[in-house]
Amino acid sequence: MFTLAFIVFLLSDVALRLWLASRQIRHVRRHRAEVPAEFSDRIGLYSHQRAADYTAAKMRISMVERVVEAAVLVAFTLLGGLQFLDLRLGYLIENEMLRQLALIGAVLALLGVVGLPFSIWKKFKLEARFGFNRMTPKLFVLDALKTLFLTLLLGTPLVACVLWIMANAGANWVWWAWGTWVAFNLLILWLFPTVIAPFFNKFTPLNNPEMADRIHRLAQRCGFSLGGLFVMDGSKRSAHGNAYFTGFGKARRIVFFDTLLSRLNVDEVEAVLAHELGHFKHKHILKRMVVSFGLALVFALLLGWLSSQVWFYVQLGVVPQLGRPNDALALILFFLVIPVFTFWFTPLASWFSRRDEFQADRYAARQCSADALVSALVKLYDDNAATLTPDPVHSAFYDSHPPAVLRIQNLKHG
Numbered sequence: 001m002f003t004l005a006f007i008v009f010l011l012s013d014v015a016l017r018l019w020l021a022s023r024q025i026r027h028v029r030r031h032r033a034e035v036p037a038e039f040s041d042r043i044g045l046y047s048h049q050r051a052a053d054y055t056a057a058k059m060r061i062s063m064v065e066r067v068v069e070a071a072v073l074v075a076f077t078l079l080g081g082l083q084f085l086d087l088r089l090g091y092l093i094e095n096e097m098l099r100q101l102a103l104i105g106a107v108l109a110l111l112g113v114v115g116l117p118f119s120i121w122k123k124f125k126l127e128a129r130f131g132f133n134r135m136t137p138k139l140f141v142l143d144a145l146k147t148l149f150l151t152l153l154l155g156t157p158l159v160a161c162v163l164w165i166m167a168n169a170g171a172n173w174v175w176w177a178w179g180t181w182v183a184f185n186l187l188i189l190w191l192f193p194t195v196i197a198p199f200f201n202k203f204t205p206l207n208n209p210e211m212a213d214r215i216h217r218l219a220q221r222c223g224f225s226l227g228g229l230f231v232m233d234g235s236k237r238s239a240h241g242n243a244y245f246t247g248f249g250k251a252r253r254i255v256f257f258d259t260l261l262s263r264l265n266v267d268e269v270e271a272v273l274a275h276e277l278g279h280f281k282h283k284h285i286l287k288r289m290v291v292s293f294g295l296a297l298v299f300a301l302l303l304g305w306l307s308s309q310v311w312f313y314v315q316l317g318v319v320p321q322l323g324r325p326n327d328a329l330a331l332i333l334f335f336l337v338i339p340v341f342t343f344w345f346t347p348l349a350s351w352f353s354r355r356d357e358f359q360a361d362r363y364a365a366r367q368c369s370a371d372a373l374v375s376a377l378v379k380l381y382d383d384n385a386a387t388l389t390p391d392p393v394h395s396a397f398y399d400s401h402p403p404a405v406l407r408i409q410n411l412k413h414g
Contacts, residue, residue, distance in 0.1 A: 002315040003078070009340045014070050020394045021059040027391035028052040036388050038408050042378045043388070054130045054385040061126060065118050072114050073336055078317040082107070086329060090321060100163055100328035101156065107332050108151075127238065130385055135237045146199060158184050159331075166307075166327040174304035178297050185293075193246040193253055203230040206256065211266050215254065218270055221367060222277045228253040235259045240384050243269075245276055263383055268376035271368050278363030284356045303334045346397060353400040361411055370411045377408065 032052040035043055075081045085106050093099040123140065127133035135143075158180070165176045188196070197203070206212050206229035219226045227247060234242070234257035241260035247253050254273065264272065279285055306312045307330035313320045316333050320326040364373050381388060381404050388404045395403050402410070 002311060006077075006316065006337060006340065010070060010073065013340050013343050014066060017066050018063050020391075020397055021063045023391045024394040025056045025059050027394070028055045028387050028389055031389035036405050038405050039378060039381075039388055042375075043382050047382050047385075048388060050130065051381075051385040051387045052389070055387040055390075057126055057129070061118065061122060065115075068114065068118075072111070073340075076107070076317075076336060077333070080317050082329070082332060083318045086318070086321065090324065096325055097160060097163060100325065101160060103328045104159055104332060107336075132239045132385075133237075134235060134239060139237065143200065150196065150199070154184075154188070162331070163325075163327050166330075167325055174300045178300040181296055181300070182293050190247075193255075197232075197246070197255075201236075202233045203255065205229065206231055208261075208266075211269060214266055214270050215273060218274060218277065218367065222274070222281060224252070224277055224280055226252060226254065230255050231258050231261060232256065233258055235262075241380065243272060243276070245280070259383075263379055264376050267369060267372040268379065271364055271370075271373035272376050274364035274367040275360045275373060277367070278360030279356065281363055282356065282359050284360070299334075299338065302338075303330065306330065306334060350397065350399055354402050357401050357407070358410060361407065365411060374408055374411050377404070377411075 029052060032049050033045075035045055035048045039048075086103055089099050089102050089106070093102055120140075123133055123135055124137075161180055162177050165173050165180065169176045206215075212229055215229060216226065230253055232255050234240070239259055241257045241263060243254065243256045243260055245252060245254055254276075256269075260272075261269070307327070310320065313326065313329060313333065316337060318329055318333065320329065361373065364370075380386070386404065390399065390403050392403075401407070
């Protein structure tokens with residue numbers, strides 16, 4: 001019965017994703033010939049058509065990628081791929097902890113190999129075609145090696161700890177594993193601004209007194225303690241622009257992509273940051289962390305129950321090994337299969353995210369000029385080739401931000 005449910009949900013997942021992507025392609029192409037009235041005085045027809053073509057190209061590659069991912073999932077489960085790996089490593093490695101770590105590592109490595117051609121195509125074909133890619137093959141390889149290094153350095157102790165807890169903590173292992181996961185995520189959030197991010201990019205203090213003064217005054221008005229303003233050399237990888245907050249307490253900092261600062265004026269930068277501070281004021285980040293950790297507990301409890309059910313393994317194409325721990329098998333199967341079932345909650349998560357974005361926009365409009373935020377958003381839509389005419393159904397299902405036209409209308413008419 002579970003095998004049938006898995007197949008039905010997987011096929012439905014793939015079919016729905018392909019249908020939504022097809023709708024998005026048709027919709028943006030149907031509206032390719034005319035810029036929406038709200039943007040006609042600021043965005044030219046060439047830029048609008050470029051955004052439509054970029055969106056359609058991304059959708060097409062995502063359709064192929066999802067079909068391949070589904071095929072790989074079936075190969076790992078129902079076609080016996082995971083069973084083969086487990087048995088082979090059982091012959092080769094006697095130490096149980098090393099065997100289980102090797103099994104998880106092998107699965108992640110194979111998934112990485114499958115995803116690598118898509119990453120290369122997106123970066124060096126798709127992004128390059130539309131003028132966004134600035135990454136060299138050398139930098140791409142260096143980033144991959146750095147990511148692998150950090151994954152091994154930080155991920156291996158975490159997985160080993162969880163496996164040890166599963167084997168030794170008895171019936172309460174779920175709570176200990178969940179606590180370990182929460183602690184690990186908090187550690188990563190603490191390390192990211194000062195250790196992890198500088199491992200990939202160069203950060204320099206913002207060298208613009210007028211802009212720095214405006215930002216500090218804005219932060220004071222919003223009750224936001226600020227530890228520093230930094231510029232990141234994002235242009236060495238991409239022409240896309242962005243800005244973000246990171247860190248805790250007095251160590252909180254604002255980071256600008258150099259590509260963003262090259263396009264926005266002081267008023268527009270202040271407006272964009274006021275929007276981000278709106279998320280802080282409404283405690284969106286804290287609420288999302290609480291929800292994330294709460295859902296992690298729910299999934300941990302579900303994993304705790306499923307890992308003790310023989311049918312969970314057998315009906316996904318794996319026979320548990322007798323006399324040996326199968327904790328790694330349980331972890332792999334769970335994290336491979338659970339997205340097939342949770343995918344259907346995507347519209348709910350997207351709706352909550354769009355609601356938060358509207359709240360942050362309203363807050364920004366009260367703190368500074370709404371017109372400046374509109375101007376900044378229009379420039380970002382234009383520079384990033386974001387479609388101004390997304391398909392309504394696709395947008396409702398996936399988009400974490402409101403459609404451009406609706407967002408601008410809300411800012412203009414408050």
